[in-house]
Amino acid sequence: MTAIPLEHVLIFASILFVIGFVGVIVRKNTLFMLMSLEVMLNAVGVAFIGAGSAWQQADGQVMFILILTLAAAEVAVGLALLIQMHRRFGSLNIDKLNKMRG
């Protein structure tokens, strides 16, 4: 059992997750939304590592590595879409995407 209580790790992860969620909801700039998504994924990683270290199992770190690959792929696709969006609409404002013409 580690010195750090699991409850405190989970509280820390929840605070980070809520910060990222607020960022996704509040910001209009798509790049900031992607960054907030990174913060959220990171918070999930904190929760997994904390649980893994509380029970002294390596499964938590395995899940963290999978989240890492997910975050890398998500950022690659998201940024490519952002480049395409900047080319078409001339801005990164998410509200410009509210009219989709099939």
Add this chain to the structure above:
Amino acid sequence: MNVELFFYLAAAMAIIASIKVISTHNTVHALLYLVVSLLAVAVCFYLMGAPFAAGLEVTVYAGAIVVLFVFAVMMFGLGSDETLNAPQVRGLGIWAGPVVIATGLLIELIYIINHSGLQKQLSIDVVDAKQVGILLYGPYLLAVEIASFLLLAGLLAGYHYAKPEGQGGQI
């Protein structure tokens, strides 16, 4: 001095940096704070007995993913003159925040590595890279294969979507 105190310090730094990530207006400043936030979370991982995950956090998150963000920010500015959009603020104000938090993290890490009592306390319950590797290529082998498919799909999608119009970069 115990491990918990340092964990709370690093956690507070991570929370402050994350709040700054979502509240600043300049993209590059937000990226600086994002790097600091990821480094603070890496210190938390180290203190939780996962040094391998801490290294991965620094190399993959703070290294690769943030560099990808910086490249994208550079591509957004290619069409226009970036100096027109740059803020006119001069002085220490811009980089003082990230530098202070990052220096605090560095001092904390050096203190922990030097302190033999803390090291003894930390080394009791480390889940090291060997256990992770055995698990990753044993029961979780299918998940690793699926993750490699995901990375390949991300590579292809990124390549296709970021191409210019004339070269077939249609969505």
